[in-house]
Amino acid sequence: MTKEEAGNGRDDMEIDGSEQANAVPDGFDANYLRIYYGKLFPHADLFKWMSYGNDGKHPACDKSYFGRREFSFTLENDIYIRFQSFNSVIELENSIKEKSPFKIDIGPVYSVDPAKRHAYAQSGDNVFTPVERELVFDIDITDYDDVRYCCTGADVCLECWPLMTIAIKVIDTALRDDFGFNHILWVYSGRRGVHCWVCDGKARRLTNEQRAAIADYFRVYKGNENSHKKISLPGPVLHPFLARSYTEVLKGFFEAKLLPNQSLLSSEERYEKILEMIPDASVASELRGRWQENKRASMSKDDINLVRWDQLKSVLQSGKQKTQGIRRCVEEIVFSFTYPRLDMEVSKHMNHLLKAPFCVHPKTGRVCVPIDPNNCDEFDPTTVPTLSQLVEELNREGLRQDAENEWDGTSLGESVKFFRTTFLQPLLKSCKEDIESSYNAKLQQSKNTDTLSW
Amino acid sequence: MEVVQSHRKSSSNNVIVSTLPLYRSAPPLEVRLEDFELFAMDRLRVLKGISDGLSRGKKPEEMEKLIADLWKAHMRHPQANEEANKDIISHFVLRLVYCRTEELRKWFLSMETTLFRYRFRFESSEAQRALMSEFKLPYKAVSNAEFESVKDKLGQVARSMGQTLVATDAIFYKVPFEEVPELVAGRRVFIHKGHAYVAMNQVVSLVVTQFRSYLSKALILTNRKWTSTVREQEKDRMTPIVEALCTSYLGPDYSQPSEVGEISLKDIDQISKTSFPLCMRHLFEKVREDHHLKHGGRMQLGLFLKGVGLKLDDALAFWKAEFAPKVSAERFDKEYAYNIRHSYGREGKRTDYTPYSCQKIISSTPGVGDHHGCPYRHFSEENLRVALVRMGVSSRAVEDVMDKVRNRLYQNSPRLWMNLALLCQFQESNDVVNKQGVQEHNVAEFQGQAVAVSAVFQWGNLNF
Numbered sequence: 001m002t003k004e005e006a007g008n009g010r011d012d013m014e015i016d017g018s019e020q021a022n023a024v025p026d027g028f029d030a031n032y033l034r035i036y037y038g039k040l041f042p043h044a045d046l047f048k049w050m051s052y053g054n055d056g057k058h059p060a061c062d063k064s065y066f067g068r069r070e071f072s073f074t075l076e077n078d079i080y081i082r083f084q085s086f087n088s089v090i091e092l093e094n095s096i097k098e099k100s101p102f103k104i105d106i107g108p109v110y111s112v113d114p115a116k117r118h119a120y121a122q123s124g125d126n127v128f129t130p131v132e133r134e135l136v137f138d139i140d141i142t143d144y145d146d147v148r149y150c151c152t153g154a155d156v157c158l159e160c161w162p163l164m165t166i167a168i169k170v171i172d173t174a175l176r177d178d179f180g181f182n183h184i185l186w187v188y189s190g191r192r193g194v195h196c197w198v199c200d201g202k203a204r205r206l207t208n209e210q211r212a213a214i215a216d217y218f219r220v221y222k223g224n225e226n227s228h229k230k231i232s233l234p235g236p237v238l239h240p241f242l243a244r245s246y247t248e249v250l251k252g253f254f255e256a257k258l259l260p261n262q263s264l265l266s267s268e269e270r271y272e273k274i275l276e277m278i279p280d281a282s283v284a285s286e287l288r289g290r291w292q293e294n295k296r297a298s299m300s301k302d303d304i305n306l307v308r309w310d311q312l313k314s315v316l317q318s319g320k321q322k323t324q325g326i327r328r329c330v331e332e333i334v335f336s337f338t339y340p341r342l343d344m345e346v347s348k349h350m351n352h353l354l355k356a357p358f359c360v361h362p363k364t365g366r367v368c369v370p371i372d373p374n375n376c377d378e379f380d381p382t383t384v385p386t387l388s389q390l391v392e393e394l395n396r397e398g399l400r401q402d403a404e405n406e407w408d409g410t411s412l413g414e415s416v417k418f419f420r421t422t423f424l425q426p427l428l429k430s431c432k433e434d435i436e437s438s439y440n441a442k443l444q445q446s447k448n449t450d451t452l453s454w
Numbered sequence: 455m456e457v458v459q460s461h462r463k464s465s466s467n468n469v470i471v472s473t474l475p476l477y478r479s480a481p482p483l484e485v486r487l488e489d490f491e492l493f494a495m496d497r498l499r500v501l502k503g504i505s506d507g508l509s510r511g512k513k514p515e516e517m518e519k520l521i522a523d524l525w526k527a528h529m530r531h532p533q534a535n536e537e538a539n540k541d542i543i544s545h546f547v548l549r550l551v552y553c554r555t556e557e558l559r560k561w562f563l564s565m566e567t568t569l570f571r572y573r574f575r576f577e578s579s580e581a582q583r584a585l586m587s588e589f590k591l592p593y594k595a596v597s598n599a600e601f602e603s604v605k606d607k608l609g610q611v612a613r614s615m616g617q618t619l620v621a622t623d624a625i626f627y628k629v630p631f632e633e634v635p636e637l638v639a640g641r642r643v644f645i646h647k648g649h650a651y652v653a654m655n656q657v658v659s660l661v662v663t664q665f666r667s668y669l670s671k672a673l674i675l676t677n678r679k680w681t682s683t684v685r686e687q688e689k690d691r692m693t694p695i696v697e698a699l700c701t702s703y704l705g706p707d708y709s710q711p712s713e714v715g716e717i718s719l720k721d722i723d724q725i726s727k728t729s730f731p732l733c734m735r736h737l738f739e740k741v742r743e744d745h746h747l748k749h750g751g752r753m754q755l756g757l758f759l760k761g762v763g764l765k766l767d768d769a770l771a772f773w774k775a776e777f778a779p780k781v782s783a784e785r786f787d788k789e790y791a792y793n794i795r796h797s798y799g800r801e802g803k804r805t806d807y808t809p810y811s812c813q814k815i816i817s818s819t820p821g822v823g824d825h826h827g828c829p830y831r832h833f834s835e836e837n838l839r840v841a842l843v844r845m846g847v848s849s850r851a852v853e854d855v856m857d858k859v860r861n862r863l864y865q866n867s868p869r870l871w872m873n874l875a876l877l878c879q880f881q882e883s884n885d886v887v888n889k890q891g892v893q894e895h896n897v898a899e900f901q902g903q904a905v906a907v908s909a910v911f912q913w914g915n916l917n918f
Contacts (some may be wrong), residue, residue: 179631180648202648206632213635217645237613239641 028365030076032391034100039406040390042358042416043096047089049199049424050106053431055089060439068131070107070114072353073099082107082353083114102362105353108133109204130350135181135198135206135214138346138354139167142192147337149262149270154363156192156381159261164194165376166253167340170245171196171218172373178241179214183427185419186371188384190361194371195354199427201434208349215347217241220339231335233328246331250338255309258337265308268292277336278316278329287312357419360387369415370423385411473538474573474581476588476665477672481542490547491695496528497544498699501565508568521572550684550692551699553677563673567666574658579625586657589664593627596651601626607644608651615642625654634660717763719772725762727845732829733815734758736841740825745779750818750826752790754810756797761809766798830859 047066048055054065071084071092086092096104108130112120120128141163145152150159168186175181175198183199206214220242221230238246258264265271271291278284291308316329346352359368365386371379393410407416485493503524507517529544531537545566552562574582586593596604605619608626612619631650637643643650652660685693717725726738737755741747747755752773759769773794774786781790792801799806812828820827829838835856842852 177647178645180646202632210632210635213639216639217641235614235616237610239614240607240610240644241641243610 028360028362028387030100030102032387033102033360034097035391035394036360036387037097037100039394040410040412041096042407042419043093044089045416045419045424046356046358047092048428052199052201052204053428053435056432058432058435058439060435060442064113065109067113068111069109070353071356072105072107073101074103074105075099075101083117085114102360104356104359106356107353108350132204133350135203135211136346136352136354137171137196137198138189138193138343139164139171139195139340140189140193140343143341143343147262154192158380158382161379161381162253162257162261163338164381165379166249166338168194168196168371168373168376169249170340171342173244173248174218174241178217183423183430184373185357185423186373186376187357187368188366188371188379188381189355190359190366190368190384191364195357195368197354197357201431211350212344212348215342215344218340218342219344220335221341231332231339233332233335238331242335245339246334250334254334254338255306259305259309260303263305264337265291265305265312271308274312274333277333278326280323280326283315283326287315358415367412367415369412370419372418372422385415473534474570474577474585475538475542475545476585477542477545477669480546481539483539483543485543487691487695489543490692491699493540493544494547494551494699496540497548499528500524500569501548501562504565504568505561517568518572518575521569522576525573547696547699549673549676550680550696553673553680559670559673559677563666563670566669567662570665571658571662574661579654582654582658582661583625586661589661591660591664593629593652593657593660596626596628600628604644604646604651607646608653611642611644611651612653627652627654627657717759717768719764719768722759722764722772732841732845733827735845736829737825741776745777746781748824748826750820750824752793753797754815754818754826756794757807757809760798760807766795766800769798770794835860 050069051066054061054063067085067087069085070082071086072080072082073084073096074080084095086095107114109132110117111127111129111131114128117128141148141151141156141160142153144160144163148160148163151157172184172186175184175196181198181200181203183203185197185199187195187197189195220233222232233242237243263270264274268291271288275284275288278287287308290311312333313330317327346354355368357368357370360366361368365388366381366384367387367390369384390410390412394406397406397409407413500521504517504521507520512520529537529540531540548562552558574585577585583595601608601624608624609619628649629652631638631643631645631648634643634650634652634656637650637652637656638645642656643652645651688696722738726735730738734755737747737751740751741755756769756773759772764772770791773790774783777786777790795801797807815826816828816831818827820832829841833841838859839852839856842855843849847855
C-alpha cells in the first residue's frame with residue numbers, strides 16, 4: 001500500500017474543513033492525529049493493561065497502582081513532558097485527547113505517584129524509585145546496516161525485514177522456553193524495528209542487575225567498525241540456546257533468504273567481507289582464488305550465492321581442518337549476518353521509557369501495531385495501516401452505532417482484536433488469579449500468626 | 455551448659471557431619487579469659503597469613519595449600535570438639551575486635567570469606583550439601599530422573615565452557631534464574647522454564663555470597679552492640695584485650711629478618727658505599743655530614759635500614775650517635791627514640807612498616823632542607839652528575855645515565871617510577887663494577903652483603 005487513492009469525496013462526509021480530506025498524501029498530520037486519539041486509539045485497553053488487574057473491586061487491589069505509573073508525552077515541536085501520571089482511565093484519555101502527543105512513552109511504576117516525586121528523597125528510607133517495570137527489548141534494523149545492502153538508515157524493505165523476523169523468533173522462543181515467561185507482546189515500532197514487552201509479574205519485578213543478565217544472555221554480537229570479526233563463538237560446542245537458535249532459525253533464514261536476497265557472495269566487494277571473517281588466510285585465499293576465476297556461475301542455474309556458500313562450507317568444515325576455530329567459522333558467519341542485535345541499554349534499566357503500542361510514528365504515519373510472534377513470517381511492514389489511511393477509512397464508514405469500537409470498521413480492527421484476545425485477556429486473567437491467591441495466602445498467614453505453627 | 459555441638463547436626467541416617475561452622479550465633483560457652491585472647495591471636499595469624507597470600511597474588515591452588523597449612527599450624531587441637539570450640543570462639547572474639555571501623559570490617563569480612571570459601575572446598579560433597587541446606591537456600595538438588603532428561607543439555611553447556619560433565623558425581627541444583635544473574639549473563643548454565651541448572655562448583659560461590667552477606671550484616675550489629683553496651687560493661691575484662699588484639703604485632707618481625715642477613719653498625723659505612731642505592735647513599739652521607747636529617751629523610755633511610763637488617767637497638771644507637779653533636783642524649787630519647795621504635799612496630803599501632811617502594815620515593819616531594827626522594831627524579835642535572843661522579847661512576851657511564859634520565863623524565867610515562875628504579879639498579883650494578891675499591895674487598899663477602907642489601911632493596915623498594 002503506497003499512495004492514498006483519491007476518494008470519491010462524499011459531501012456529507014467532509015472532515016473538519018480540510019479540503020485534502022480524501023486525497024491525502026502518505027504520512028503524518030497533526031489533525032489526523034487528533035481524530036485518531038478521538039476515535040481509534042484504544043485508551044481503555046491501555047488502561048486495563050497498565051492496571052494489571054488492580055482496577056477491580058477486589059479488596060486486594062492496589063488502588064494506587066495505575067497512578068504510580070509514569071507516562072511521558074512528546075508534543076508538537078519536540079516539547080517533551082515527563083512524569084505524567086493519571087488516576088483513572090478518564091484522566092488518561094482526556095489528557096491524551098487534549099494534548100494529542102506525537103509520541104507516548106511508558107515508564108516504570110514508581111514507589112509513589114510521580115507527580116509527588118519532589119516530596120521524596122533520592123536515597124535513604126523514603127524514596128522515589130521504580131518498583132515495577134516490564135522487561136523490554138528494542139531491536140532496530142539500523143544496527144544491522146553493516147550486513148544489509150538493500151537499504152540503509154531508516155529505510156526498511158521486504159528484503160531486509162526478515163532480520164526482524166529472525167530476532168522475534170529467537171528472542172520469543174528463549175523468553176518462553178528458557179525463562180518461562182508467558183505474557184509477551186511484540187510491537188512494530190512504526191518504522192524500522194520491533195519492541196518487546198514482557199509483562200509477567202516476575203518480569204516486572206526484576207532488578208536492573210537481573211535485566212542486565214538477561215540482556216547479556218542474549219548478547220553475542222560485540223563489534224564496531226574497527227573489528228573485522230564481531231562474533232566470536234568459542235568453545236567446542238555451542239550453548240543449547242545458541243545451538244537451538246542456529247538450527248531452528250538462523251541457518252534456515254540465512255541460506256534461504258538473506259544469502260540470495262542480499263547477494264552476499266556474488267560480488268568481490270561483498271564476498272571479501274565474509275572472507276575477512278575467516279581467521280586462516282590460506283583458506284580464505286583458496287576460496288578467493290576459486291571465486292575470482294569463476295565470475296560467472298556458468299555451470300549451473302543455481303544462485304551463485306548458494307553455490308559459493310556450499311563451497312565455503314565444504315572447505316571450512318572438511319575433515320582436513322584441524323583447528324576448531326575454522327570449523328566454527330561457518331556458524332560465526334551466519335551469526336554475524338542474522339543473530340539479533342539488541343539495544344542493551346533499553347533492557348537494563350527499569351527507568352527506561354519505551355514507546356507505547358498503538359502510537360503513530362511521526363515520520364511514517366504508521367501505527368505501532370502488535371506482531372504475532374507465531375506468524376511473524378507473514379508480517380509486512382509496508383502494509384501496516386497509516387494514520388491517513390485510517391482516517392480515510394473512518395470517513396468511508398460513516399456514522400456507527402457503536403461509538404466505542406470505531407476501530408472495528410478499519411484496518412486497525414484486526415490489531416486491536418489481536419491485542420485483546422491473545423495478550424490482554426490472558427494477562428488480566430493471570431493477574432486476577434495472582435491477586436486472589438496472594439490475598440488468600442495473606443489471610444491464611446494472619447490466621448496463623450496467633451498460633452505458633454512451627 | 456549448652457554445648458556448641460548444636461552446630462554439628464548429624465543427618466538422620468548417616469554420620470557425615472560438617473565441621474564447618476556458619477557462625478550464626480555466639481556460643482553459650484564459658485571461656486577462660488586467657489583463652490579468649492590466645493584463641494583470637496591464633497585465628498588472627500591465620501587471617502593475616504591469608505591476607506599476605508592474597509596480596510602476594512597467590513593462585514587458588516597455592517592459597518589452598520597456604521590455608522590448609524595455616525589452619526594446621528594455628529587452629530588444630532587433638533580433641534575435635536575443642537577444635538570446633540576454638541574455631542567458633544576465636545571467630546566471635548575477632549568479630550568484636552574488627553567490627554569497630556569500616557576499614558576493619560572490610561578486612562575481616564574479606565579474610566573470613568576467603569577462609570570460608572577454601573574450607574568449604576575442602577569438605578566432601580555430602581558435607582557441602584548439608585551446609586547448603588543450613589543456609590536455607592532455595593536450591594533443590596535435581597532428581598535422578600530429571601537429571602537423565604536434561605543430561606544432554608547440561609553436557610552441552612559444560613562443553614561450551616571447555617569442561618566435561620562427569621555424570622557419576624555431577625550434582626546439579628535447580629534454582630530460579632533470578633538468583634544466579636552472573637551465570638545467566640555468561641551463558642554458563644542451562645535454563646529451562648525459568649529455572650537454571652547450577653553445577654556444584656557454581657553453587658560454591660553462591661554459598662560464599664550468602665556467608666559474606668550474613669557476616670557483613672552481623673558485623674554492623676555487633677558494632678552497635680559493642681559501642682552501646684558491651685564495651686562499657688566489659689571495660690575491666692574483655693575490652694582492653696579486644697582493643698589490644700587489633701593492634702598486636704603479629705606480622706613478620708623486622709628486627710630479625712630471616713631471609714636477609716643482618717647488618718651491624720660497623721658494617722654500615724662500608725655497605726653504604728658499595729651497595730646502597732643512590733637515594734639512600736645520599737641520605738646516609740648527609741646524616742654523616744649534617745648530623746641531622748629532617749623527617750622525610752629519617753623515614754626513608756630509617757625504614758630502609760630496618761629492611762636491610764639493622765636491629766632496633768643498633769638503629770637507636772646509630773641515630774643517637776649521628777645526631778649527638780646537635781642533639782643531646784636526653785633530647786634524643788625524648789624526641790626521636792619513640793619514632794624509631796614506632797617504625798619498628800614497638801609502639802602505638804604496632805604496624806610493621808615496610809621500606810618505601812621506589813614508586814613512593816619517586817612521587818614524594820622533598821622541600822627545602824630535605825634530602826629524601828629519588829635523585830634521578832628530584833636532583834637537578836648538575837647535582838645528579840656530581841653525585842654519580844662522587845660514587846666513582848665512569849664519565850662515560852655518567853653521560854649514559856644522564857641521557858637516559860633525561861629521556862625518561864621527558865616521557866613522563868605512567869611507569870616512570872619503574873624506569874627510574876630500574877635505572878638505579880642498572881647504575882648500581884655498573885657502579886659496583888666500576889668502583890675501584892671493589893678489588894680490595896673480599897669479593898664473596900662483599901657480594902654477599904651486596905646481594906643481601908639488593909635483595910631487600912629489590913623487595914623493599916621495588917615491590918610493585
